[in-house]
Amino acid sequence: MEIIKTDVAIIGAGGGGLRAAIAVAESHPDLEVALISKVYPMRSHTVAAEGGAAGVVQDHDSLENHFNDTVSGGDWLCDQNTVQYFVENATRQLTQLEHWGCPWSRKEDGKINVRAFGGMKIERTWFAADKSGFHMLHTLFQTSIKYPSIRRFDEHFCLDLLSFDGKVQGAVLLDIAEGTTKVIQAKTVIMATGGAGRVYSYNTNGGIVTGDGMSMCYRHGVPLRDMEFVQYHPTGLPGCGILMTEGCRGEGGILVNKDGYRYLQDYGLGPEVPVGQTKNKYMELGPRDRLSQCFWQEQQKGNTIETKRGDVVHLDLRHLGEEKINERLPFIRELSKAYVGVDPVNEPIPVRPTVHYTMGGIETDANTATRLPGLYAVGECASNGLHGANRLGSNSLTELVVFGETAGQQAAQFAIDTKHVAVAKVRQAAQEVMDRTHALLHSEGTESMSAIRKEMGDTMEQGVGIYRTEASMQQTIDKLAELKQRYQNIAIKDKSSVFNTEFLYAIELGYLLDTAEAMAHSAILRKESRGSHQRIDGFEKRDDENYLKHSLAFYQAGNAPQIDYSEVVITTSQPAERVYGAAAEAKTDDAEVKHG
Amino acid sequence: MAETLIDIDILRYRPEEDDAPHLQTYQIPFDDEMSILEALQYIKDELDSTVSFRWSCRMAICGSCGMMVNGEPKLGCKVFLRDYFPNKITLEPLANFPIERDLVVVMDDFIEKLESIKPYIIPAQEKSIDDGEYIQTPEQMAKYKQFSMCINCGLCYAACPQYALNKEFTGPAALSLLARYNRDSRDAGGAERMKIVNAEEGVWGCTFVGYCSKVCPKGVDPAAAIQLFKVESAKDYLIAMFKPD
Numbered sequence: 001m002e003i004i005k006t007d008v009a010i011i012g013a014g015g016g017g018l019r020a021a022i023a024v025a026e027s028h029p030d031l032e033v034a035l036i037s038k039v040y041p042m043r044s045h046t047v048a049a050e051g052g053a054a055g056v057v058q059d060h061d062s063l064e065n066h067f068n069d070t071v072s073g074g075d076w077l078c079d080q081n082t083v084q085y086f087v088e089n090a091t092r093q094l095t096q097l098e099h100w101g102c103p104w105s106r107k108e109d110g111k112i113n114v115r116a117f118g119g120m121k122i123e124r125t126w127f128a129a130d131k132s133g134f135h136m137l138h139t140l141f142q143t144s145i146k147y148p149s150i151r152r153f154d155e156h157f158c159l160d161l162l163s164f165d166g167k168v169q170g171a172v173l174l175d176i177a178e179g180t181t182k183v184i185q186a187k188t189v190i191m192a193t194g195g196a197g198r199v200y201s202y203n204t205n206g207g208i209v210t211g212d213g214m215s216m217c218y219r220h221g222v223p224l225r226d227m228e229f230v231q232y233h234p235t236g237l238p239g240c241g242i243l244m245t246e247g248c249r250g251e252g253g254i255l256v257n258k259d260g261y262r263y264l265q266d267y268g269l270g271p272e273v274p275v276g277q278t279k280n281k282y283m284e285l286g287p288r289d290r291l292s293q294c295f296w297q298e299q300q301k302g303n304t305i306e307t308k309r310g311d312v313v314h315l316d317l318r319h320l321g322e323e324k325i326n327e328r329l330p331f332i333r334e335l336s337k338a339y340v341g342v343d344p345v346n347e348p349i350p351v352r353p354t355v356h357y358t359m360g361g362i363e364t365d366a367n368t369a370t371r372l373p374g375l376y377a378v379g380e381c382a383s384n385g386l387h388g389a390n391r392l393g394s395n396s397l398t399e400l401v402v403f404g405e406t407a408g409q410q411a412a413q414f415a416i417d418t419k420h421v422a423v424a425k426v427r428q429a430a431q432e433v434m435d436r437t438h439a440l441l442h443s444e445g446t447e448s449m450s451a452i453r454k455e456m457g458d459t460m461e462q463g464v465g466i467y468r469t470e471a472s473m474q475q476t477i478d479k480l481a482e483l484k485q486r487y488q489n490i491a492i493k494d495k496s497s498v499f500n501t502e503f504l505y506a507i508e509l510g511y512l513l514d515t516a517e518a519m520a521h522s523a524i525l526r527k528e529s530r531g532s533h534q535r536i537d538g539f540e541k542r543d544d545e546n547y548l549k550h551s552l553a554f555y556q557a558g559n560a561p562q563i564d565y566s567e568v569v570i571t572t573s574q575p576a577e578r579v580y581g582a583a584a585e586a587k588t589d590d591a592e593v594k595h596g
Numbered sequence: 597m598a599e600t601l602i603d604i605d606i607l608r609y610r611p612e613e614d615d616a617p618h619l620q621t622y623q624i625p626f627d628d629e630m631s632i633l634e635a636l637q638y639i640k641d642e643l644d645s646t647v648s649f650r651w652s653c654r655m656a657i658c659g660s661c662g663m664m665v666n667g668e669p670k671l672g673c674k675v676f677l678r679d680y681f682p683n684k685i686t687l688e689p690l691a692n693f694p695i696e697r698d699l700v701v702v703m704d705d706f707i708e709k710l711e712s713i714k715p716y717i718i719p720a721q722e723k724s725i726d727d728g729e730y731i732q733t734p735e736q737m738a739k740y741k742q743f744s745m746c747i748n749c750g751l752c753y754a755a756c757p758q759y760a761l762n763k764e765f766t767g768p769a770a771l772s773l774l775a776r777y778n779r780d781s782r783d784a785g786g787a788e789r790m791k792i793v794n795a796e797e798g799v800w801g802c803t804f805v806g807y808c809s810k811v812c813p814k815g816v817d818p819a820a821a822i823q824l825f826k827v828e829s830a831k832d833y834l835i836a837m838f839k840p841d
Contacts, residue, residue, distance in 0.1 A: 039650075040707065042748050043658045098729045101717040101780060103737055103744055110731035134657055135744065142715040142773075154707070177696055206652035239629070242655045335655055338674060450641035494646040496612045499697040501648045502640075 001430060002182050003423060006034040006151070007415040008408075009171055009186035011158050011213060013037035014044030015133070015400035016379030016407070017192035018140035023408025025147035031415055034184050036153040036173060038208065038504070041141045045194050045206045046400065049133025050245035050331060052125035053397035055090035057114055061122035063087045070395060071573045073119040073287050074359075074388020075531035075542065077226065077550070079569035082366040082385040086395075086402055093401040094126050102139040103128050105328075115328075116250040116278050117394045119287035119580075123250075123280070125394040130245050130331040133397060156182065157504055158212060160433045161189065162426060163220045167373040167418075169426055172433040176504065179497025181437075183430040185423065187415040188374040190407045191217055195358040195380035199516040201457030203355035204236050204243040210508040211515035213381040217362045218514060222370045223552035223564070225383040226360035227515070228523035229532045231391055232466050234291035236354030237339055238309035244332055244351055246393040249284035251328050252276060253317045255291070256348070257303040263313075267294045269581045275319055286580045289390040289532040292353035296466045307350055309340075314348035321345075353466060357396065359387040359532065360522070363552060366569075368407040374414055378407040385550075385569065389531025441503055445489035449502075452483050452490065453509055459483075460516055464523050469537035473524040480517050481560070487513055518553035521561050526551060544575050600626040602681055604635060606647060607688040609695050617695060619686070620644075626681055633661050633672035636687070636699075649699040656813060659747035662754070663699050664688040669751035669811045690754040705763060706750050709770040713792055715777060718785025736781040743776035743821055745814045752808035752818050758801050765801040766792065768808035768818030775821035794832055799825040 008024050010017045013035050021035045037044065056066050066087040071078045098104055098112070104126050105113045117125040128135040144150055155176045162169040162183075170186040196211030197203040218224050234255075235244040249255070254275060257263045262283065265272045269286040273279040284291075295313060298304050304311040317325060317332075322345045325333055329344075336342045336349050362377040364370050364384045370377055377384075379400050386399055456479075463476025487510060494502040528543035529535050549565040556562055579587055601623050609617035622639050630638070633651050640647050650660040654673045661672035666686050677685070693701035723730070752768035753759050759767050766774075774793065778786045793799050802822045809819040 039652060039658075039660065040703065040748070043650075043652050043660050045653065045658075047658050047747075048653050048655060092725055095725050095729050099717065099719075099723060099725065099782075101777070101782065103741055104729075106732055106734050106737060108734065110733040110736070112729050131657070131745075134747075138744070142710075143717075145711050145714075146716050177700075177702070206654070206658060208652045240654065331657075338656070449645070492645075496610055496646075498611050499648045499700045502645045 001427060002180070003185055003426060004034065004182060005185045005420060007031040007187050008190065008411045009034045009036060009184045009188070010190045010192055011036050011171060012044070012192035012194060012379070012381070013041035013152070014192065014194055014379065015046035015136055015140060015397065016404045017190065018144050019401045019404025020190050020192060020378060020408035020411070021150045022140065022144055022147065023405040024412045025149045027409060028412045028416070029147070029149050031149060031412055033150045034153060034186065035150050036156050036158060036171065036184070038155065038157045038176070040154050041152070042138055043208070044137060045209050046133045046137040048204070048206060048243065049397055050130045050243060051117060051247040051250065052115060052127035052132045052394045053094055053136070054117065054120065054124050054392070054394040055094040055126060055398055056087065056124050057091060057112055058122060058124065061124055065121050066090070066124060068573060069120050070386070070392055071388070072578050073392040074390055075578050076548065076573070076575040077388035077530060077568055079366060079385025080571040080573060081569050084571065085366055086386055086399065089402045090398045093405060094398065097136060097139055097401060100139050100143045102135050105129060115247060116280055116285055117392070118246050118249065118285050118291070119281060119392040120394070121280050125250065127247060129327070130247050130329045136397060153182070157507070158216065159437050159507070161216050161220050162429045163372060164425060164429055165421060168375040169421060169429065172430050174437070177499055179500065181434055183426060185420055185426045187418040187420060188376065188411040190411050191362060191375065191377040191381055192379050193381045196512065196515040197355050197358065199456060199512050199519065200355035200460045201454070202236070202241045202461065204233055204241050210512050212508065212511045213377065214361055215511035215514040217370065217375065217377065218518065218553070218555045220372060221555070222372050222375065223363045223554050224360060224518045225363040225550050225552055226522070227358070227518040227553055228464070228526050228551060229359035229389050230355060230464065230519060231288055231357040231359060231532050232292035232353035233356035234288055234295060234353050235315050235351040236356070237335070238307060238312050238350055238352050240339055241354035242335055242339055243356070244315060244336070244349060245329070246288070248315055248317055248329060248332060250278070251324065252278050252320055253284065253315055255284055256314045256316055257298050258305045259303065263298050263303060264291065264294055267297065268579065268583055271582055281584055282581050287390055288393060290580065292466050293534060295353050305350070309350070310352060312350035312352050315351045316348040317344040318346065318348065357391055359383070359389065359391050367410055368403050369410060374418065376407045376411050378403045389533060440506065441492060441495060443490070443492065445491045447486045447490045449490050449506055449509055452486055453512070455479065456483055456513060456516055460519070464520050467534050467536050468523060469535065470524065471537070473520060476520045477524060480513065480520055484513050484517070514555070518561055521563055522551040522553050525563050548575060602626040602677055603684040604639070605684060605686040606699065608647070608698055610697055626677055628678050630677045631673050632665055632670070632675050632677070632685070632687065635677060636672060648697050657747060659749035662690050662749040662751050664691055664754065669754035671749060671751070671813050674813055690750055692754050692756065692760045693750065703750065706753060706769070709767055710748065710773060713766070713770050713774040714785055714789055715773050717777065717780065717783050718788065719782065720784035730782045732781050740776045740779035743772045743779065743816060746772055746816045747814055749813065751811045751813065755807040755811040757805055757807070758803055762797070762801060764797040766798055768822065771799060771825065772816050772818040772821040775824065790828070790832060793825045794829050799829055
């Protein structure tokens with residue numbers, strides 16, 4: 001058993017993990033960092049983010065605006081101390097990326113340009129054309145190469161965390177190419193493994209987005225918080241689910257139904273804004289949860305367009321013209337042409353809502369610390385209270401760098417204050433993980449892994465989708481219990497050790513099922529509608545009296561999770577009605593009158 | 597109506613079981629919209645779970661699924677069965693890379709080359725975050741933007757006849773990345789990096805076949821980057837002749 005001692009172990013090398021690694025290396029070059037990823041860092045799913053990253057830059061904008069947009073966008077389930085810290089540090093961190101070379105799009109005078117985004121009152125989304133995540137990730141990866149204290153473990157799959165004596169102690173890794181096990185003994189661990197969108201059949205996520213870190217922490221007693229809040233992005237390509245960025249609408253793209261009608265005006269997002277103009281927080285620039293719900297409503301009314309890839313609406317960019325599309329949305333044009341055979345210069349793009357983002361995740365405080373000493377979490381795998389019940393587009397890329405830095409600094413300090421424990425205990429704990437892993441690989445089951453994966457995705461779509469009922473959620477819960485049972489008996493044909501992807505898929509499927517279960521059980525007990533959690537079985541309203549609370553799912557081996565609740569941190573913004581379009585303006589006028 | 601089928605040959609190599617790589621044929625239902633990557637997923641899910649290949653984003657941005665499709669380097673997610681039907685499709689690991697297993701190649705040398713060219717901003721002097729962003733006009737950005745679009749898929753190394761002959765050659769993607777930083781107005785590390793460019797295994801290894809630019813799925817045009825460097829490198833050489841250290 002190879003045991004490697006390090007100060008800070010970081011699991012996941014996307015935007016959050018890389019930013020954390022750099023933060024440790026910059027502030028404490030004497031600390032050793034083990035940066036672990038199941039893929040090469042530049043493959044991480046940060047790469048696929050398109051639209052941009054939010055940070056206040058314009059004179060007529062303010063931190064208060066960004067705070068208010070985020071808190072109301074999250075339907076008041078955000079921890080406001082976290083949001084405050086976030087908006088205060090956002091622009092600084094995006095500027096840091098600029099200094100490291102990120103090619104943010106510029107104005108003619110060479111200063112940072114920003115675009116409009118859904119739910120944001122003023123334009124504040126920094127963008128690198130429509131490849132913002134790609135450029136952020138490559139900039140961070142390339143910058144990380146500067147620091148000799150960062151030791152990468154590329155294509156090393158994390159089998160489990162090690163935790164005993166009341167703190168995290170490291171992780172057990174599988175070197176994918178070699179098929180050998182490596183044990184990382186760490187003073188502190190930062191989890192940065194991304195989301196879990198792959199629990200659903202139709203999603204914008206890469207194949208690697210399988211909830212690994214969430215499930216690992218969950219199994220070690222750290223609760224998963226607010227897991228019922230799953231974001232459907234309103235504009236994915238039908239069939240494959242590939243993302244058509246919100247930037248399309250930020251630049252002026254419109255959504256129309258089968259009659260060419262801009263249906264959003266019928267759902268409290270109007271009045272209609274003339275084609276060719278945009279108005280922040282109106283129509284197509286409403287928040288994602290609302291826009292996805294509107295699609296479902298239109299589908300019920302028979303107003304969507306039937307295609308062989310399922311029902312769609314049209315995202316029309318034609319009026320932007322070829323030049324603007326090429327400058328601002330070149331990747332969208334490339335993707336649309338390749339995957340649905342539509343050139344958006346000449347034709348509208350067929351789109352439908354697809355699962356995009358998990359608002360919930362590993363419970364942390366505002367400084368990224370979990371309740372397990374020494375364990376931190378950052379990025380989509382974490383729930384630090386920023387997004388509440390619905391994330392605003394372009395807040396999550398910024399989250400990676402703001403809280404990536406925080407996690408790195410916090411973990412570094414923890415490492416300085418901590419000593420490694422005796423290696424014998426690490427060896428023993430690691431041996432248990434290796435025995436379990438070995439048993440899984442050599443199990444002689446009969447259940448088809450791909451069948452379980454597919455049934456899981458379908459039951460999540462059906463039961464824990466855009467709209468939910470007690471009956472649909474119960475069905476999903478029952479189905480997941482059955483699938484978990486069948487998972488105990490899965491067939492793994494490939495017993496070899498070199499790059500055995502079948503075996504990796506098997507472990508990932510275990511992670512996915514646990515995450516899915518946390519989502520479904522958290523959802524059924526939230527008897528209200530808030531943000532992305534919408535019920536149509538008598539709980540259509542938000543219920544602050546009973547549910548202005550975070551849900552906490554606690555893992556119970558062999559049983560359904562136990563669901564508990566914790567308080568939401570409210571500082572300055574008292575819960576109010578969440579409105580967009582003209583209704584929001586009326587409300588603002590109202591408030592000004594009252595204050596006046 | 598009978599289902600239309602298509603044959604796919606996959607180069608199989610499992611080092612623990614196989615003495616040498618060999619082709620294995622799979623037959624799958626033809627679907628007009630199916631990408632090569634989706635075909636591989638179908639094979640893995642339905643026919644043979646032991647086939648290994650890398651993939652993630654399925655939207656041509658993560659760079660994982662490079663492979664040889666009928667002898668040409670391609671991203672599996674960006675080519676479709678319809679591009680080849682009714683002919684048989686042959687899938688092999690990227691040329692010029694050692695095979696790890698099946699369609700998975702060893703990327704170590706490629707990654708080391710990317711790391712070797714100092715791919716980060718080396719500023720003339722440290723600038724504080726409090727001083728805000730660097731001013732960079734769209735024209736200044738246009739000088740390097742194209743070379744910042746590389747997704748590190750490795751197709752250009754599979755296409756490069758020089759890399760095939762000499763693994764010391766820095767190669768198209770790494771030299772493009774080098775150009776990306778040298779041409780950035782925020783960077784002052786050009787002189788350091790030109791030592792890499794001028795070395796024997798730097799740009800002069802390139803015989804300007806241009807196949808790297810042809811296979812690049814992102815329009816990075818590494819051949820252009822290398823050609824630009826040759827001009828600069830020749831200048832460096834001439835100056836050095838008249839001004840010996």
